[in-house]
Amino acid sequence: MSGVPNRAEAALAGRTAGSADRRPHTAVLEPGRDAVLEPGRARPAGRPWIDDPYARALRAGRGPLFLRRLTTPDRPDDAVGEGDLLPLDVERWCAAPDAADARVLDRCTGPVLDVGCGPGRLVAALAARGVRALGVDVSPAAVARTRRGGGAALRRSVFDRLPGEGRWGTVLLMDGNVGIGGDPVALLARLRAVAAPGSRLLAEAAPHDVDEHLTVRVEDAHGRHGRPFPWARLGAAALCRAAGAAGWTVAGRWTARDRTFLELGRPLPGQRTAPPTAGGRRERP
Numbered sequence: 001m002s003g004v005p006n007r008a009e010a011a012l013a014g015r016t017a018g019s020a021d022r023r024p025h026t027a028v029l030e031p032g033r034d035a036v037l038e039p040g041r042a043r044p045a046g047r048p049w050i051d052d053p054y055a056r057a058l059r060a061g062r063g064p065l066f067l068r069r070l071t072t073p074d075r076p077d078d079a080v081g082e083g084d085l086l087p088l089d090v091e092r093w094c095a096a097p098d099a100a101d102a103r104v105l106d107r108c109t110g111p112v113l114d115v116g117c118g119p120g121r122l123v124a125a126l127a128a129r130g131v132r133a134l135g136v137d138v139s140p141a142a143v144a145r146t147r148r149g150g151g152a153a154l155r156r157s158v159f160d161r162l163p164g165e166g167r168w169g170t171v172l173l174m175d176g177n178v179g180i181g182g183d184p185v186a187l188l189a190r191l192r193a194v195a196a197p198g199s200r201l202l203a204e205a206a207p208h209d210v211d212e213h214l215t216v217r218v219e220d221a222h223g224r225h226g227r228p229f230p231w232a233r234l235g236a237a238a239l240c241r242a243a244g245a246a247g248w249t250v251a252g253r254w255t256a257r258d259r260t261f262l263e264l265g266r267p268l269p270g271q272r273t274a275p276p277t278a279g280g281r282r283e284r285p
């Protein structure tokens with residue numbers, strides 16, 4: 001990310017935040033560490049989503065593409081070639097929003113921050129509805145595709161400083177993105193700081209009852225792969241627990257097209273947070 005914001009970013013930053021948001025990035029928050037690092041300090045090696053084959057798949061608009069679960073999370077380099085494959089739904093991400101996405105979009109009140117927006121189908125759909133929305137993603141291919149589709153997007157890690165911190169009306173964490181950084185409580189705590197008091201976070205849970213912290217890499221059908229990185233997969237119950245630990249309340253849960261979603265609320269100052277349950281208010285599928 002260059003220090004010069006593009007037009008879309010500048011416009012959105014101007015509308016959602018004050019000039020303080022345009023300060024250079026002098027601090028970063030790393031997942032799993034509630035600490036501010038000094039500029040220039042070494043970051044963890046590897047920028048996995050930036051590598052091929054993810055970029056190649058996004059440019060083509062299709063997979064097959066997978067996360068390979070590495071069998072030895074502590075020593076990922078020893079695990080090359082082992083582990084099973086978790087399919088990534090590149091075609092759906094590159095298509096127009098489906099009915100399940102539409103239910104998410106209906107709940108969005110602007111401004112909306114789509115964390116790990118990928119090729120940007122939700123950001124573009126929100127823009128088409130006249131809702132202010134910004135996607136953030138570390139992948140240049142994802143940001144380029146989002147912009148081509150008519151959405152505003154910023155190439156940046158969610159753990160770096162973002163425009164409009166503390167002012168976003170809705171934060172989106174779709175398509176398994178609660179796995180970003182491999183430490184869901186740290187990610188959800190980070191997003192609590194990004195979201196406005198009284199705002200909501202719409203998060204997609206894994207369809208099964210899992211609570212998995214793993215090391216993975218992106219891999220295509222020919223075995224071409226990027227670097228190993230930490231990831232997490234959380235079903236609804238685990239996501240509720242992580243949300244509670246990060247200071248969110250669970251306001252709702254629903255299923256659409258075999259996908260499970262949670263609505264989390266960022267309490268207003270002084271508002272009591274209810275203990276997390278396995279799903280909050282359940283709604284009709």
Ligand SMILES: C[S@@+](CC[C@H](N)C(=O)[O-])C[C@H]1O[C@@H](n2cnc3c(N)ncnc32)[C@H](O)[C@@H]1O
Binds near residue numbers: 093094116136181
């Ligand atoms: C599972 S894919 C989700 C795709 C996306 N939601 C979509 O609609 O296509 C994860 C996305 O998160 C992005 N990502 C990974 N780490 C990130 C980070 N630290 N900050 C922002 N985005 C990140 C990846 O580049 C990738 O596009």
